[in-house]
Amino acid sequence: MSGGLVIIGSGLAGYMIAKEWRKYDTSTPLTIITQSDGNFYSKPLLSTALTSQRTPEVLPTSSATQMAEQLDATILTRTRVDEIQPENKKVIYNDGQLEYDQLVLALGADTIKPTIMGNAAGQIISVNNLEEYSVFRKKLDPKLHVTILGAGLVGCEFANDLVNVQHPVDVVALCSYPLDRLVTPDIGEIIRASLEQSGVNWRLSQSVERMDQKDDNILLTLNNGETLKTDVVLSAIGLRPHINLAKEAGLRVNRGILVDNYLSTSMESIYALGDCAEVCGHVLQYVAPLLACSRALAKTLIGEKTEVIYPAMPVVLKTPACPLVVSPPPQDLKGEWRVSGTHFDCRALFYDTAEQLRGFALTGTMVKERADLQKLLPPIFS
Template structure:
């Protein structure tokens, strides 16, 4: 976002407020960093000092945004109020914390930012067993990363298959079986009800809803994220699942914008890199005085499971339909999601079929 603003306006005063350390890094890389030998330090692609100098930023690092004074057009922070002509909220998402009993339930780590990953690496013993709660995109990618890095992942999920909300059951079965061959243990159709300190320690003992006990050195929570809308809601902005924005990224206050995981666009939430980049370009232009509509490309996703490569375009959550198999051979498989009107609204490609991503984006993206 800051790069887009600076590209369009070399002279605009840009103020960045962040509670983190201000370094630039790729958040999707967190779930594949182990196999690549990355530490929290080496994941940083642009240190804060370098980015501040390059983009000529007024950086307020380590400051928390406490409230928005909409009438006075100021952001109230722990370092004092900061006036604005345009305010862009990129508050991201916060981990969902399901109700779990036990004296160690609070020790489950959700890796959603660089500091979380630093703690994860610090507490991860060599060759240890990691209990992963959740077999969605993040949980499955972490299971793949851990299994290919010499660790023992144990995955628990309430659904019958990994990636259960994103792929057809047959693909979920292939993911389950391929990762199991690499050492992943699955407890599907189950949930964690308690996490206690292991006696004798160190480590943890998790109890599932069927009474199964799992011993682990570390517990990773990947049950999902919810848009962080607290600041916007307290300021009286329109919110739903996220901070509601129009086709230019403006909230119900025309001087305030929302971007990324916290934003609820016209089509819903879009918590992936490509839609954030597309939205940033339009919001930058609009915030600087040239109203520009956001043009989203097909929002396809590369699932970073090296043991079974997958590319997919998730169908809209509101659309009823069925998965249809188009191809299944030694090169992989291709599935499309067909709605009640016979339109293709999503797709899943596996293994070498992932090379068809561009063609499938063009084929399905028109209606997705």
């Protein structure tokens, strides 16, 4: 097989760029290579699936075969790309190789694994795709105790989802308040208290050092010497852009695969988007940025060079115990947070030194101010 557009990855980034591009180009051959089963599903639904009573089996909206038909594409599933040869415009996989005219990397991210000792450490689960989620759900007999490691977006959402269906939940996290990378301590405290009211037990400023099997349970030993009996351990301590394949091919990488505002990597005819990409210095592992990238890149791929623009893209947390929307200010930007509101309804606004609004976090009834505040924010880059 040879030529055409080749996309590696069948997550939201891979499929969205394919869909956008096919709107303009209906004839060039398209091949999508993925190490998964190629089912199309919305990853954000994983952390609300218990509450919405969806099983892993009903989450895919299209199979790989249906996607291949819709996109007029060849989809190679369960196929892992091991090497990219930019000089020959080729990708090498399990049992074959494929030439490309243009290559798009939509490789996603790898979950960061915690370093934990003990004979049960191998039982830690992380969830960054539907298949891993199926493994998690199979372990979840009703009422089993779940310990979540990490209090970021994914950890908080899973905690809320689990307590909604009456699982006892402890969250162990090194940070002193939840979502510490996204919000101020005041807002973090509101999230903590709201989820606690719903049944989440917090163990903040702590970490798990050992996991040992004790009869039918797992015994966790924390860094302060305390122990905790649990049944299932879900790690949600973060994601690292999948850069190895690109790095080995000689593409420039930093935190992610480096791309400019045309989504071009350092090698001709190779592009990247989604969780694997660092776009003009920004690694934003959310859906809105990859949609913006897909729309721009589709045009560039058909020869109409189009820059991606990142407007402010607030993230809505799926924590019904505490409605929260956050648009974090750029990292390391000088300025100050101004917090107002009462009780669980809080507004935190970040102003830079020129008094320009650059970020916000809203909880409770304040989330209704989101659209108005979003209009006041400058683009992340343009």
